[in-house]
Amino acid sequence: MSRPGQAIKAVLLQVHSIAGLVLALLLALIALTGAIMSFEDEIVDHLNAGIMQVAPRAAPVLMPDELVARLKAGQDLGKVSAVTLSSDPAAAVRVRFARDEQGARPTSLYVDPYDAHVLGAPRGEEFFATVRKLHRWLLIPGDAKGWGRQVTGVAALGLIVMLISGLVLRWPRRAGSVKMWLKPNLGLSGRGLHRSLHAVIGTWVLPVYLVMTLTGLWYSFDWYKDGVVWLLSRPEVTAAKMQPKMSAKAPRASARPEPAQSIGFDPAWTTFRREEGDRFAKALLTLPAGAGTAIRIRSWGKDSTLDTTRDEFRIDAAGQVMSAERYADKTFGEKIIANVLDIHRGAILGWPGKLAFMIAAALMPLFSITGILLYLSRRRLRRPAQPPLGRLVPGE
Numbered sequence: 001m002s003r004p005g006q007a008i009k010a011v012l013l014q015v016h017s018i019a020g021l022v023l024a025l026l027l028a029l030i031a032l033t034g035a036i037m038s039f040e041d042e043i044v045d046h047l048n049a050g051i052m053q054v055a056p057r058a059a060p061v062l063m064p065d066e067l068v069a070r071l072k073a074g075q076d077l078g079k080v081s082a083v084t085l086s087s088d089p090a091a092a093v094r095v096r097f098a099r100d101e102q103g104a105r106p107t108s109l110y111v112d113p114y115d116a117h118v119l120g121a122p123r124g125e126e127f128f129a130t131v132r133k134l135h136r137w138l139l140i141p142g143d144a145k146g147w148g149r150q151v152t153g154v155a156a157l158g159l160i161v162m163l164i165s166g167l168v169l170r171w172p173r174r175a176g177s178v179k180m181w182l183k184p185n186l187g188l189s190g191r192g193l194h195r196s197l198h199a200v201i202g203t204w205v206l207p208v209y210l211v212m213t214l215t216g217l218w219y220s221f222d223w224y225k226d227g228v229v230w231l232l233s234r235p236e237v238t239a240a241k242m243q244p245k246m247s248a249k250a251p252r253a254s255a256r257p258e259p260a261q262s263i264g265f266d267p268a269w270t271t272f273r274r275e276e277g278d279r280f281a282k283a284l285l286t287l288p289a290g291a292g293t294a295i296r297i298r299s300w301g302k303d304s305t306l307d308t309t310r311d312e313f314r315i316d317a318a319g320q321v322m323s324a325e326r327y328a329d330k331t332f333g334e335k336i337i338a339n340v341l342d343i344h345r346g347a348i349l350g351w352p353g354k355l356a357f358m359i360a361a362a363l364m365p366l367f368s369i370t371g372i373l374l375y376l377s378r379r380r381l382r383r384p385a386q387p388p389l390g391r392l393v394p395g396e
Contacts, residue, residue: 009169016165017375023158024368026138030152031364033135034212037128038345038358041307044124051110051120056089061113064265064285067093070116071109078106082286083265085113087278087302092119098289136219153220156213163206163213170199191377198370201363208346208360215344232333263287267319268295275313275321293317306347308339 045052062070068080077097084094092110099105107126110119133139140148170181184200185192217224230238265285272283276299283299297313304310314322330338342348346357 012165012168016162016169017371017378019158019162019165020368020371021375023155023162024372026151026155027159028365028368029138030135030155031361033131034345035358035361036131037135038354038361040124040128044122044128047123048110048120051122052092053090054092054112054114054119057114059114061089062116064093064269067111067113067116068095068265071095071111071118074116074118077109080287081289082284084282084284085269086282087280088282089113091282094122149220153217153224156216156220159209159213163209166199166202167206170203191374194370194373194377198367198374202367205360205363208357211346212344212357212361215340218340218344229337232331232337234331234334237334263293263295263317265295267317268297268315271315271319271321272297272299272313275324280311294322305350306339306342308342310338 064083064085068083071077072080078100079098080095081098082096084096086093091113093113094108095111096108097106107121109121111117112119130139133143136152137143137146137148138151140146140151142148182200182203185196188196218228219225265287269285279301280299281302281304283297286296286298288294288296293316294314295317297315298310299313300307300310309327311327312323312325316322327335327338336343339348346353346355349356
């Protein structure tokens with residue numbers, strides 16, 4: 001190898017090592033929490049199979065406002081923020097609550113759609129909510145509005161640097177060495193084994209890590225998200241997505257806060273059912289968090305296999321449709337944007353993809369450990385040998 005090439009690789013090795021040492025523990029934490037959430041939906045559904053279904057009856061199901069009123073009449077549960085309804089007469093209704101004054105969100109409840117009888121609180125919800133906060137925001141106060149998401153974003157950028165530098169350092173000098181490049185040498189020991197595991201297995205998971213980091217940055221940096229939207233969306237869609245951010249700064253808060261309007265689910269639900277009929281499998285109705293009057297409805301078709309392949313509607317308190325965003329009408333780029341989360345966790349490839357991404361995430365501590373061991377062994381090899389002490393003669 002030429003001297004310039006050796007110098008470049010030496011610099012890349014230093015960059016790779018320093019980034020790895022700084023981010024090793026943080027990346028291992030983020031990756032392990034991501035691996036835990038890989039099959040969250042399947043685990044939660046299994047844990048709560050007994051409270052997610054009811055016996056179908058001849059009586060009509062309750063309208064959402066009546067269901068909420070009966071539910072709150074029996075006990076003080078706080079403000080309802082969303083309900084998940086289904087076209088399946090045997091499916092329970094899931095009711096979610098707004099955060100209280102301390103910022104804590106009460107656990108959601110499954111409710112019988114025929115009489116508002118509480119079936120129970122979902123097991124595993126609080127556990128996975130905590131894991132998700134640790135994965136996205138490191139449990140730093142403020143959640144998505146705090147600086148935890150910037151920290152995870154910097155970690156993702158650091159991982160991209162390590163992936164690129166590691167690939168350049170690993171690039172085979174001869175085409176005939178590709179087999180050895182992709183096959184770990186388990187017959188080695190010590191530094192040789194650590195290097196083989198770190199480099200070869202790192203090559204295997206490199207494409208998965210690139211997908212994880214490039215999609216994970218979507219949740220960390222607004223400039224990255226805006227850039228992806230600009231690149232993949234139609235101009236009118238891009239303008240619509242940017243509009244709330246631009247208009248949010250324009251109006252000033254009035255001196256007198258207007259009293260909050262009481263908004264119900266029924267008008268929006270009636271309009272949605274009239275427009276969609278029974279084509280949907282389930283629908284999530286969410287009340288506005290602030291002083292708005294638009295109810296957001298996310299609906300999933302009966303043939304939908306992914307959480308992100310959904311339609312989204314905004315319907316005002318009078319039942320007028322303000323906007324309708326259908327997944328089938330999106331361009332290819334806009335479908336990529338809609339599926340960012342499922343791409344991030346491998347679900348876009350079905351359960352084999354989720355399994356592959358989970359295994360890759362679970363392997364992150366291996367690179368942290370072997371990387372630190374390789375760094376320490378290089379330090380020992382570069383340490384100059386101690387000069388031998390002269391022998392003392394008798395009398396000295």
